[in-house]
Amino acid sequence: MSDMTVNNVKVALIQQSNTDDVQDNISKLFRNIRYCAGQGAELIILPELHNSLYFCQTEDPQMFDLAETIPGRSTHIFGMLAQELGVVLVLSLFEKRTAGLYHNTAVVIERDGNIAGCYRKMHIPDDPAYYEKFYFTPGDLGFKPISTSLGKLGVLVCWDQWYPEAARLMTLAGAELLIYPTAIGWEAMDSSEEQARQHDAWLTAQRGHAIYNGLNLIAVNRVGYEADPSGQTRGITFWGSSFVAGPQGEMLEIASDTGEANLITEINLHRSEVVRRWWPFLRDRRIDAYNDITQRLID
Numbered sequence: 001m002s003d004m005t006v007n008n009v010k011v012a013l014i015q016q017s018n019t020d021d022v023q024d025n026i027s028k029l030f031r032n033i034r035y036c037a038g039q040g041a042e043l044i045i046l047p048e049l050h051n052s053l054y055f056c057q058t059e060d061p062q063m064f065d066l067a068e069t070i071p072g073r074s075t076h077i078f079g080m081l082a083q084e085l086g087v088v089l090v091l092s093l094f095e096k097r098t099a100g101l102y103h104n105t106a107v108v109i110e111r112d113g114n115i116a117g118c119y120r121k122m123h124i125p126d127d128p129a130y131y132e133k134f135y136f137t138p139g140d141l142g143f144k145p146i147s148t149s150l151g152k153l154g155v156l157v158c159w160d161q162w163y164p165e166a167a168r169l170m171t172l173a174g175a176e177l178l179i180y181p182t183a184i185g186w187e188a189m190d191s192s193e194e195q196a197r198q199h200d201a202w203l204t205a206q207r208g209h210a211i212y213n214g215l216n217l218i219a220v221n222r223v224g225y226e227a228d229p230s231g232q233t234r235g236i237t238f239w240g241s242s243f244v245a246g247p248q249g250e251m252l253e254i255a256s257d258t259g260e261a262n263l264i265t266e267i268n269l270h271r272s273e274v275v276r277r278w279w280p281f282l283r284d285r286r287i288d289a290y291n292d293i294t295q296r297l298i299d
Contacts, residue, residue, distance in 0.1 A: 007270040009150050009177075012036035012044045013263040015242040015255045017224030022051050022066070026074075030081060032262050037085040039264050043150050045090040047222040047242075048158050048183040049104070052094075054222070054238075058230040059134040067096035075107055075115055083113030088148050090155060092181040094135070095120070104136045106155045106181055108146045117146030121157040122166060129187055129233050132159070143169035151176040151269055154215070158182045161202070161219065165293070167209035171282075176269050178209060178217040182242075185221075188234030199239055199257070207249035214247045214276040216267045223260060247275040 014032045018025045029050060036044050049055075051074065055063040068074060074093055082089045088111055095105035104121035120139025124132045143166055145152035154175025160166045161180050170178060184202060186195045210217040223240035243254040244265050255261035276282065292298050 008266055008268055010040050010042050010264065010266045011218060011244065012039070012041035013218060013220045013242040013244070013253075013255065013261075014044065014046050014050075015221060015223050015240050015261040015263065016047060016050065017238075017260055018050070018053050018222065018226070020053055025051055026077070033081060033087070033089070034085065036262050036264060037087050039262075041087060041264055043088045043090070045179055045218055045220045046092060046181060047220045048092045048181040049094060050092055050181075050222070053226050054183045054236065056132045056135060057129045057226070057228045057233070057236065059131050060229070063135065064096075064102065067094040067102050069097075070095050070105060070107060070118060071115060075109065079109050079113035079115070082109040082111060086111050088116070088150055090153070090179055090181065092157065097137075101137055102135055103139060104132065104157055105139075106157055106179075108148060108153060108155060111149055116148050117144075119144075119146065119155045119157070121160060123159045123163055125159045129228060129236055143173060145170060145173055145175040154178045156180050158184060161206055161209070164209065164212070167213055171213040171215060175215065176272065177267070178213070178215050180206065180217070180219040182219055182221040183238060185236040185238035187236060199241065202239075203241070203243070206243075207245050207251075210245040210247055211249040211279075212281055214272050214279065214281065216247055216252075216269065216272065217245045219243055223256075223258065247272045248279075 089109040091107040093105050095103040106119045108116040110116040120141050122139040124136050124138050126133040145154045152174050154170030220242045222238045225237045227235040240257045244252040253263050253265040255263045
């Protein structure tokens, strides 16, 4: 735990569907953020790349026009809102670092409207309908928690959620809460059985991160159908299901897989201390025997 001795935090997860109208998406986010703050939320998390449609379904150079600098327009307007409402916001932006260098970047805005810190997505997928390597350079900021008035936030992004190393390194660096802005869904050609397996794996993997690190975990997904502009696939139906899990993997709240939601719940950060006394996984790690983990494959 940090020296700030914050125990209970009221968090809000904004599960939203988007259109191709960026300003309309941002206006909707503002309304939802105001609603959540009005319900007492102190920490409000938005889904991955929340200002636009999920543009990575195709490789289109024109989509780079969506990118922005950090600081920039979004950090300014969301920063003003955070200051007005006195809340901590977790944003997910398409960052233009310089010409030809772009990142998928999470930004934490403190209550005073200033940028508390950033995390650049480390693991970049390249799958049908998820052509992110075309757009994003892998992150170079490492797995470092972002200190806020509510504690140290271990912010990761979407594809990072499949890598236990990322969650563990955030934990070892002092994260008090794991947070995953996400954009994940079903490709329409998958069978219902395959869709169920994917959805269950997504929930199970992240609950595992919560368990073996003894931390509360928040995953915030977008929801709704987005067509593939190229017509090569049948588009993505984002499966929502934004959730909060406790440090034993217990489901504290979960949203619908079909509808928009402002999911609000209170989490107890101190419970990590209690659970880690019962399950001292960090104590029993054999760090003397893990050198090979940095190898691509062990011969």
